[in-house]
Amino acid sequence: MSKKDIVFCKGGGCTAKLGPGVLSRVLERIPKKYDENLLIGFESSDDASVYKLTDDIAMVQTLDFFPPMVDDPYTFGKIAAANALSDIYAMGGEVKTALNIVCFPEQMDLNILGDIIQGGSEKVTEAGGVLSGGHSIMDQDVKYGLSVTGIINPNKIYQNNGCKVGDKLILTKPLGVGIISTANRVGEASKEAMEQAIESMCTLNKYAAEIIRKYDVHACTDVTGFSLLGHLNEMVAGDCSAVIDSTKVPYIKEARDYAKEFLLTAAAQRNRNYLEDKILFNIDDFAMEEILFDPQTSGGLLVAVNPDDVDDIMKELNTLKLPCGVIGKVVEAKEHKIIVD
Known part of the structure; x- marks a missing residue:
């Protein structure tokens, strides 16, 4: 062959x-x-x-x-x-x-x-x-x-469920690579979108990790197959919830267009079904929901940090080549583990 x-x-x-x-x-x-x-x-x-x-x-x-x-x-x-x-x-x-x-x-x-x-x-x-x-x-x-x-060092481990109420949530890579890869397999993705997805997937989280370790990190995970919402659900497994500002979530622009065309993955639908009763959507935006449920390959770090450190962290993260953002906050436990505004 x-x-x-x-x-x-x-x-x-x-x-x-x-x-x-x-x-x-x-x-x-x-x-x-x-x-x-x-x-x-x-x-x-x-x-x-x-x-x-x-x-x-x-x-x-x-x-x-x-x-x-x-x-x-x-x-x-x-x-x-x-x-x-x-x-x-x-x-x-x-x-x-x-x-x-x-x-x-x-x-x-x-x-x-x-x-x-x-x-x-x-x-x-x-x-x-x-x-x-x-x-x-x-x-x-x-x-x-x-x-x-x-x-x-055993005293410096980032567990995924150590969030504290008041923490800010930072995402270090854009979402949407699962949707774009799906569109590419059926010949519907643009060259530019696939290039952005490949650049994101090939980029080591080493560089973001070297920045955040300078600051007060309470919890960290990488966003992969269970989607942003799935991994965030694991992060707030204790006595807290998370509020996500959907307008602040970084994603590859074309992913929204492909989601509107229903170029979706079965894995995203499994994520949606599993998390359905744990999430409250205060938005009427199917494409954005799919981006948040989208399984990521080699996705970014999702980090819960002391709010006092956010400005300094973002100044450094913004020197890296991939879009990132402060996407939400950790709050006291609510009826739903995650609220998307």
Whole structure:
């Protein structure tokens, strides 16, 4: 097979994730074993596990892999790697090593696989990590990602559910890449929109993480397959709610147009169904709702910060090349976990 014959799955990137409802039912059945050194496990739906090694060092572990969402294997490798590395940054950690995860059809041109791994390797190097090995299996379709290990001070972990009432919510990348990738698969996305989506997906969250770690961060996650609203729902799992100003949410402009044309993903509808009773929409804007439910691949960081730090944080974030914004605030618990104005 040639490079142009690469076989893509119907749901590429983080649209291929199992829905949050299905996943939560499975995880509830897993026996929980107590270990005082396991600081973060799967119970809180956090971005990575954290295991304490010493008083000053903890190990951060994560993995992520999925089918392609773009036509170019090299670009796909970069996106898949950036997405996997993101979980380390969402916890406040530093990337150290990575292992390739490869599913590849035996009859396909191995140059395609070489391009994928090259793209991934370059992102690991950019992150300051070392690609130290991996594992591959034969499969009917291409899938690629990384298992990543990082380190962190056990006293400086960003959990996803540490929000405090009064916190401001900052999003460091624009939404809409899932909608745009869907439109691109059916030939409806503009070249400009797809270029913006690829630039966003290829950009490491390393640079935003280096900025926010200077400030008083109470909670952090990266926005991926469960959408902005899905991951925010995990952040306000405690005794608080969130209010989102939909006019402040950054997104790639064409995503709204494609949503109006119903170029949507099944994953977004799973997100909507799961979150339906947890969200109050005070807007009459179907396209904006779809953007907020849109599964992101290699999305930005969603950060709850001390409101006193917001102006300084935004001055620094605005020096980066991607749109970002202060999109809402954390409030006392309401009937709904999230209110969208």
